[in-house]
Amino acid sequence: MAEQITKGAELSFVQKHIRISTKLHAGIKGEDKIQFFHQLTTLFAAGTPLLEALQISTRQTQSLKMQAVIRAIAEKVSAGTSLHQAASEFPKVFERQWIEVIKTGEMSGQLAHVLTALTGYIENAKEMRSKIVSAMVYPCIMAIVAVLAIVIMLWKVVPVFSAFFTDAGSQLPGITQAVVNVSEFLQRRGLVLFGCIGAAIFGIRTYFKTDKGKHILDQVVLSTPMIGECVVYVNMEKFATNMVLLLKSGLPLMETIGSLQGVFHNNTVYREAMHNIQQKVGSGRGLAPAMEESRLFTSMVISMVKVGEESGELAKVLDQVGMYYRAKVKEIVERITSSIEPIVILGMGVSVAVILTSIYLPMFQMAGGVH
Numbered sequence: 001m002a003e004q005i006t007k008g009a010e011l012s013f014v015q016k017h018i019r020i021s022t023k024l025h026a027g028i029k030g031e032d033k034i035q036f037f038h039q040l041t042t043l044f045a046a047g048t049p050l051l052e053a054l055q056i057s058t059r060q061t062q063s064l065k066m067q068a069v070i071r072a073i074a075e076k077v078s079a080g081t082s083l084h085q086a087a088s089e090f091p092k093v094f095e096r097q098w099i100e101v102i103k104t105g106e107m108s109g110q111l112a113h114v115l116t117a118l119t120g121y122i123e124n125a126k127e128m129r130s131k132i133v134s135a136m137v138y139p140c141i142m143a144i145v146a147v148l149a150i151v152i153m154l155w156k157v158v159p160v161f162s163a164f165f166t167d168a169g170s171q172l173p174g175i176t177q178a179v180v181n182v183s184e185f186l187q188r189r190g191l192v193l194f195g196c197i198g199a200a201i202f203g204i205r206t207y208f209k210t211d212k213g214k215h216i217l218d219q220v221v222l223s224t225p226m227i228g229e230c231v232v233y234v235n236m237e238k239f240a241t242n243m244v245l246l247l248k249s250g251l252p253l254m255e256t257i258g259s260l261q262g263v264f265h266n267n268t269v270y271r272e273a274m275h276n277i278q279q280k281v282g283s284g285r286g287l288a289p290a291m292e293e294s295r296l297f298t299s300m301v302i303s304m305v306k307v308g309e310e311s312g313e314l315a316k317v318l319d320q321v322g323m324y325y326r327a328k329v330k331e332i333v334e335r336i337t338s339s340i341e342p343i344v345i346l347g348m349g350v351s352v353a354v355i356l357t358s359i360y361l362p363m364f365q366m367a368g369g370v371h
Contacts, residue, residue, distance in 0.1 A: 024062050028093060030126045032063040036070065037119040045112040051077050069093055082106055096262030097242050098122075104249040114249045121245050128237070128326055135333045139340040146348035153355050155190065158183040161359050172362055179358035215268040222269060226339070230332045235270050236301050237325035238263060240318040247315040254282060270296060287314075300324075 039060055043053035054074035058067055069090050076086035084103035087094045098118060105114030162180045165172060172180065186193070207213040222228045242263045246256040257278040264270040273294040280290035288306035291297045304321050308314030 032066045041115040100259040108250045142344045154183045176358040240322035
C-alpha cells in the first residue's frame with residue numbers, strides 16, 4: 001500500500017532538486033581521505049563493528065577510486081586481515097605513518113582514540129599545505145603574466161616599429177638595435193627556443209626524480225636563502241607533529257624514529273638523518289644528542305627534545321613545538337610572498353620600460369631631425 005502511494009504521488013520541487021548527494025569524481029582528493037577517516041572514527045566510536053563501518057564508508061564517499069579502495073579493504077578485513085595490513089596495500093592512498101598509527105591502535109585496543117588523533121593530524125597537514133599553495137599562487141600568476149606580456153611585445157609589437165624604422169632609413173640607437181635583434185631572434189628561432197626550454201625542463205625534472213638528482217636538489221633547496229629556511233621549518237613541524245602522533249598512539253621510540261623515515265620520504269637529506277639517528281639511539285645514545293650531531297635540526301627543537309626526554313613528557317613538549325613551527329611556516333611563507341611580488345613587478349616594469357624606450361627613442365630622434 002505504501003509503495004503504491006509513493007508511486008502515485010507526485011514529487012515536489014524540493015524532492016526533485018534537494019542536494020542530498022554530490023557529484024561523483026574519479027580521483028582521490030585530500031578531502032576524500034579526511035572524510036573517510038572522519039566517518040570511520042564516528043562509526044567506530046559509536047560502537048559500529050569495523051567491517052560494517054567500512055561498508056558504510058564505501059557508500060558515503062564521493063570518490064569512485066576511494067570507493068574501490070575501501071571496498072577492497074573491507075573484503076580483506078572480512079577475510080580476517082587486520083585494518084592496518086589491508087590499508088598498507090594502498091601506499092599511494094595511505095601514508096606509512098598513518099599505517100603505523102592504525103597498527104598501534106589495533107594492538108593497544110584504542111583504535112577509536114587513535115583514529116580521532118590521526119584525523120586531526122591529516123586535517124592540520126592539509127590546512128598547512130593549502131596555506132602554502134594559496135600564498136604562492138598570486139606571485140606565480142604575476143610572473144607568468146609578466147613573461148607573456150614581454151614575449152608578446154617582442155614577438156608582435158617590436159617588429160611593426162622595426163619595419164617602420166627600416167623604411168625610414170634611420171640609424172637605430174644601441175638599445176633599440178639590441179631589442180630589435182632579440183625580437184628578430186624570437187621571430188626566426190622562437191619555436192626552437194621554446195622547444196629547447198621545454199626539453200631542458202623535462203630533462204632536469206627527470207634527473208631530479210632519480211635518487212642522486214633528488215639528493216642534490218634537496219641539498220640545494222635547504223641551502224637556498226629564505227626558501228631553505230622555510231623547508232627547514234616545514235620539516236621541524238613535520239618531525240614534531242608526527243612524533244607526537246606516533247608516541248601518543250603507544251609506539252615505542254625506536255619504532256617511531258623508524259616510521260619517521262617514511263614521513264621524510266620526499267626529502268632524502270632528512271630521511272638519511274633519521275636513519276642515522278635511529279642507529280645512534282639504538283646503540284644507547286640519547287635522541288637529543290643524536291639529532292644535534294646531524295646538524296639538521298634547529299636549536300629549539302633539540303632543546304625541547306632534551307627537556308622532554310629528561311621530564312618523560314616528550315610527546316607533550318613536541319606538541320607545543322609543532323604548533324610553534326606551524327605559525328613560523330605561515331610567517332615565512334608570507335615573507336617570501338611579499339618579497340617575490342615587488343621583484344616580479346620591478347622586473348616586468350624594467351623590461352617594459354626598456355622595450356618602450358627602444359621604440360620611442362628613434363622616433364624622438366627622427367622628430368628632432370625633421371625639425
